[in-house]
Amino acid sequence: MAKISPLMDQYFGMKEQCGDAVLLFRMGDFYETFGADAEITARVLKITLTSRQKDKEGNRIPLAGIPHHALDAYLPKLVGAGYKVAICEQVEDPKKAKGLVKREIIRVITPGTIIEPSMLExxxxxxxxxxxxxxxxxxxxxxxxxxxxxxxxxxxxxxxxxxxxxxxxxxxxxxxxxxxxxxxxxxxxxxxxxxxxxxxxxxxxxxxxxxxxxxxxxxxxxxxxxxxxxxxxxxxxxxxxxxxxxxxxxxxxxxxxxxxxxFMVLDDTTLRNLEIFRNIRDRSKRGSLVEFLDETSTPGGSRTLRKWLQMPLLSPEDIESRLDAVEELVGDAMLRADLREALKGGGDLERVVARTSCGTASPKDLAALKGSIERLPRVVEILKGARAEMLQGLRGRLEIGPLREVADLIGRAVADDPPSAIREGGIIRDGYDPELDELRSMLREGRGWIARMERQERNRTGIKSLRVGYNNVFGYYIEVTKANLSAVPPEYIRKQTLAGAERFITPELKEMESRVLSAQERSASLEEEIFLSVRREAAARSREIQERAAALGELDVLVTLAAVAADGEFVRPKLNDQGEISMRASRHPILERAMRGGFVPNDVHLDGRGNRFLILTGPNMAGKSTYMRQIALAVVLAQIGSFVPAAFASISPVDRIFTRVGAYDDLSAGQSTFMIEMTELAKILGSATSKSLILLDEIGRGTSTFDGLAIAWSVTEHIHNRVRGKAVFATHYHQLTQLAGVLPGVKNYNMAVKEEGDSVVFLRTVVPGATDRSYGIHVAKLAGVPEEVVARSKEILREIEREAVIEPLASGPRPRKGGTRYTQLIFFDEPRPPVEGADDNGGFMGEGSTSYDDKGEILEEIMALEIDGLTPLEALNKLSDYKRRLHTGDD
Ligand SMILES: Nc1ncnc2c1ncn2[C@@H]1O[C@H](COP(=O)(O)OP(=O)(O)OP(=O)(O)O)[C@@H](O)[C@H]1O
Ligand SMILES: [Mg+2]
The missing domain is CATH 3.30.420.110 (MutS, connector domain)
Structure with a gap:
């Protein structure tokens, strides 16, 4: 077996310790990676892969290194690509090391254990x-x-x-x-x-x-x-x-x-469909609810806002408590402005504390911590005038208390604008530590002596250009240009020759140098020691600091919600326990802002009784999906304690919002579009309760018209009869509107349009009653589908309508053409008009009618007939029998 170098031996030892992590092995100014790690590093970081000779046989192993100062730039990329990264440092000064430098893994960084601010959002x-x-x-x-x-x-x-x-x-x-x-x-x-x-x-x-x-x-x-x-x-x-x-x-x-x-359950599908944290299109924050709301002044506030959105409240008391605070802040613009002013620039208290306790906080971090703590009394002062219970509670939680000492300590110990580095001095204030002060005065004296020496030697030797300098290799030296060499006194000791000058030292200079350098070294390490002890003191107060950070985060969100409400003319929702969601002039907050005035407000009335299942029909592009989303967003807003975009709102907290919106393809999950749709539907039917809000946007679209309609129909029945939650169902299955006459909780609404000659004007207004037209061809034309195709579609549509081939429920009443398709209704000021189709619908699907099953049976019998084997008489008898059976069923 080939022998490996002691260094590689040490490396493999480390590698064993760090499991499946990529090992960054510190060697001088570089972090090196070897073997498979090097291949990963080179690929992810786009750096060169080289190789190093490993043994006498010449086996080569891949090698890729990054300069130590670039770690901050490269580390996020490796971790972001999903790798664990182990960092192995040299833990002793290579100059002082006997033999191999001692090394240790000081940290293993994984995506979930990051504390480095440069890698966190x-x-x-x-x-x-x-x-x-x-x-x-x-x-x-x-x-x-x-x-x-x-x-x-x-x-x-x-x-x-x-x-x-x-x-x-x-x-x-x-x-x-x-x-x-x-x-x-x-x-x-x-x-x-x-x-x-x-x-x-x-x-x-x-x-x-x-x-x-x-x-x-x-x-x-x-x-x-x-x-x-x-x-x-x-x-x-x-x-x-x-x-x-x-x-x-x-x-x-x-x-x-x-x-x-x-808390209200918001599952993956609903978060996505309502675009709470990210939009559906590119999964970025743009256009999301969180982006709309996030006018927070601090990073902690921003995180708290997210948490509130993740966990909307159920308890009316808790919601009212937040609403009270928001209401007071909405009504008091001064209070709001003062608080914002006091919160802004307060830094990221929570994360500074975390770094303090993990031992990575820099001197700058501690100075920032002090700054944040010192803002507390101002916030408390401002809150003194506030009445809402929650604001009063926050005031209590923000009292500076024992943190005064922490801030004082940092103030006394740490300099005003300290560096980020711990080892280079300049951190600790003069007057804090006598020993440090003494070392510093020695340093000043020494440097003064050296500065004076330059002047003295110039006078003594008469060399005007004589200069005392310093470099890392030779320390202090006296430099004399070639032209003046003759005037150099004999006691100067030559050290170095340059192109145009010579450098000398004297014993006195070297003596002073060693005093200066040792004082410098001693003072730097003393500063570090003092800094670490101050940091430990601060870390010991982690919990108290965190408590205040949490309170600041909540306050920031309340102020933000108030600002958004004031700017957007939102209203405080009333809470009811009747299962009612009623709004006058409700808007979709994000679309409204984007459209700058063009958005048409709409009323909403859902309750636990006669209006608990709304079937929403209307043309493509009319605003059905938008209407449903705005209802859900208002409920989410209300339950985090926010005002809602409406002129009036009364909301009964819901336990969960279910959404089934449009078709999208998730091929990566290995499921078909329709399969996904049905999986989501199964989840809704399986988990929804009478306290849930269910939004169904065109379910059953991904399959044949009849299958889809059949599913939509039975889902409506099931939700209405069994689940009994509140639901809005937008659909182009106009047959579904017939259910309003059969099921007492189902009501029809549609998005009004106005026909003007050949074209259609979207009014964006929700009105009661059903519609039977989708104007899909109109939208196709708007979208630029070729005129030829549009014209042919119209032709086919006329044909189909005449033959009514997609009217499988022909036994029900035919929807009336040109009915109440365009009437404005004020939900709150007038008694509800009788719903269209409710009265003249008697007996639909009731007793005496031929059910689909019976008809199906007859059809099947006909299909199974062996016509060739029938005599004409038998055939006639059969025919009359079928006719009789169908007839009894029909009356
Ligand atoms: N209340 C409104 N006021 C003004 N514009 C609106 C309103 N509601 C919707 N819109 C506009 O109409 C567009 C289409 O709306 P939406 O997607 O809700 O239609 P839809 O009825 O669901 O259509 P489809 O049946 O094709 O799914 C929106 O993107 C928006 O620009
Ligand atoms: Mg839609």
Missing amino acids: EGSNNYLASVFEEDGRIGLTFLDVSTGEFLATEFSADGGKLSAEIAKFRPSECLVARSADSPLIGELSGALLQRLEDADFDLEGARTRLADHFGRERVDRWGLPGLPAAARACGAVLSYLQSARLSALDHIAEVRIYSPED
């Missing part, structure tokens, strides 16, 4: 999730190491809750046991999975790790012992942090147990 959390399932229970935790927030929950494994939680928190990494089964893994789709050994999820180990980190008594108080699956998930997180070399984690001070049942 400011206004978003970065969660590491951990999931464990046992006995039909799922334990789930989310930890943001960069802020210290640690959430845990446990729930039953059925019902798709896991995927909904994962969709809300969008963890960048998710820990699962190696033995986790596939249904569980299926629910985690989209998250980057990190398989850990089952032992990492061990219950005993989890208990010990939790007790070690938080103290047994607190862990008991939170109730974790009663949630074994959650405790195991927490345990795995703590063990993973250890393996990531994250040890001093004072800022992870609490596990907050929450229950998904306390």
